[in-house]
Amino acid sequence: MWWPNSILLWLFLIWINTNKRTLAQTLNPIFDCNFEKVCSFAQDQAPLDDFDWIYGNGPTEAPFTGPDADNTFQNATGTYLYIRSNSTLRGTVARIHLLPSQIVTQGWARLEFFYHMSDREGPDRLGTLSVDGCGYPLWSVTGNQGNLWLKAAMTFKCEQDMPELVFEAIRGGRDSDIAIDDIIIYDVIGDPFFTTEGTTSALSTNLGESENDGPVLTTSMLVIVVVFSAIGFILLLCLVSAVFKKVVMDKL
Numbered sequence: 001m002w003w004p005n006s007i008l009l010w011l012f013l014i015w016i017n018t019n020k021r022t023l024a025q026t027l028n029p030i031f032d033c034n035f036e037k038v039c040s041f042a043q044d045q046a047p048l049d050d051f052d053w054i055y056g057n058g059p060t061e062a063p064f065t066g067p068d069a070d071n072t073f074q075n076a077t078g079t080y081l082y083i084r085s086n087s088t089l090r091g092t093v094a095r096i097h098l099l100p101s102q103i104v105t106q107g108w109a110r111l112e113f114f115y116h117m118s119d120r121e122g123p124d125r126l127g128t129l130s131v132d133g134c135g136y137p138l139w140s141v142t143g144n145q146g147n148l149w150l151k152a153a154m155t156f157k158c159e160q161d162m163p164e165l166v167f168e169a170i171r172g173g174r175d176s177d178i179a180i181d182d183i184i185i186y187d188v189i190g191d192p193f194f195t196t197e198g199t200t201s202a203l204s205t206n207l208g209e210s211e212n213d214g215p216v217l218t219t220s221m222l223v224i225v226v227v228f229s230a231i232g233f234i235l236l237l238c239l240v241s242a243v244f245k246k247v248v249m250d251k252l
């Protein structure tokens with residue numbers, strides 16, 4: 001019968017849209033650092049690491065590595081944080097701890113930042129940039145990523161009230177500057193898996209990373225509804241026709 005199919009499908013669509021609204025996500029920034037003013041972070045010291053991150057403006061000292069400008073303003077007035085390459089100190093480590101001043105209210109946080117890892121002379125001698133969040137490894141990349149600022153974004157479970165975020169850079173060889181800029185931490189309120197239609201985001205958990213989309217009304221769902229409705233309509237016509245024929249035949 002046509003009508004049970006259609007009713008079930010429309011109820012399903014209503015459920016999808018209802019949940020889409022109730023599962024909406026609010027991102028409340030609790031840490032926002034573009035390095036244009038003093039930010040709340042701390043440099044680790046020995047024996048926890050080997051050297052410190054430093055501020056940069058415009059190109060870095062070495063000609064074949066590092067950004068030409070920061071990410072915020074894309075010019076030499078803007079500031080970023082970076083580690084300077086040193087071929088004799090390969091493998092040494094520099095770490096910073098971000099120090100948010102507000103708590104995570106529902107156990108989920110989101111981190112977004114930009115990074116620059118370029119070795120323009122090659123062979124690739126870039127080291128590793130990695131991020132730990134709330135005691136777990138969240139993200140890591142090694143090697144030359146090209147001469148551009150790239151964005152990283154991840155949502156992760158945080159059992160600490162104050163999320164502890166650590167950026168760690170491991171020096172590569174010559175021409176292996178690593179820079180970061182525009183770091184934002186959000187308190188995630190609502191559904192941590194929700195994203196707006198048409199976008200995806202990396203979702204980190206203690207078990208690893210995955211891609212997730214929120215429930216959305218897609219074109220394929222509409223096609224299914226139209227097809228089922230058409231089938232239901234044809235069946236209805238067949239039924240009406242059969243009933244009509246029976247009535248006529250009975251009268252004859």
Ligand SMILES: [Ca+2]
Pocket residue numbers: 043044045046049050051052053094095
């Ligand atoms: Ca240090």
Ligand SMILES: [Ca+2]
Pocket residue numbers: 034035036070071072073078079080181182
């Ligand atoms: Ca900046």
